[in-house]
Amino acid sequence: MATVARQALDCLRAVERIHVSLDMDGLDPSEAPGVGTPVPGGLTYREAHLLMEILGDSGRVRSLDVVEINPILDLGNTTAELAIELVNSLLGQRIM
Numbered sequence: 001m002a003t004v005a006r007q008a009l010d011c012l013r014a015v016e017r018i019h020v021s022l023d024m025d026g027l028d029p030s031e032a033p034g035v036g037t038p039v040p041g042g043l044t045y046r047e048a049h050l051l052m053e054i055l056g057d058s059g060r061v062r063s064l065d066v067v068e069i070n071p072i073l074d075l076g077n078t079t080a081e082l083a084i085e086l087v088n089s090l091l092g093q094r095i096m
Contacts, residue, residue: 001043001047001050001051002050002054005050005051005054005055006054009054009055009058009060012060015060016060017060017061017062017063018055018058018060018061018062019061019062019063019064019065020052020055020061020063020064020065020090021064021065021067022052022064022065022066022067022083022086022087022090023067023068024066024067024068024069024079024082024083025037025038025039025042025068026042026043026048027042027043027044027045027048027082028040028041028042028043028044029042031043031044031045031048031082032078032079032082032083033073033074033075033078033079034069034070034071034072034073034074034075034077034078034079034080035068035069035070035073035079036068036070036073037068038073045082048082048086049085049086049089049095052086052087052089052090053089053090053094055090056089056090056091056092061090064087064090066083066086066087069083
């Protein structure tokens with residue numbers, strides 16, 4: 001994950017401001033069950049946090065949206081709480 005994220009940022013090196021669209025469908029359903037289109041094999045908890053931390057560390061993120069949280073399908077607000085954690089990682093909070 002770190003290698004791919006850094007390669008993507010390198011490809012965007014001329015871009016001063018980045019928008020992050022955090023689509024919770026991209027996470028594995030075991031991590032984020034309350035999404036519109038759950039697909040096994042998505043990002044793990046650690047991969048998602050690492051990605052957000054690397055993007056945040058770039059200093060270029062200026063805007064963010066979070067999509068595809070379905071509270072009707074969620075289990076105990078797991079997906080919504082994870083989304084908040086991921087936004088916090090983007091904004092500088094570390095899980096380790």
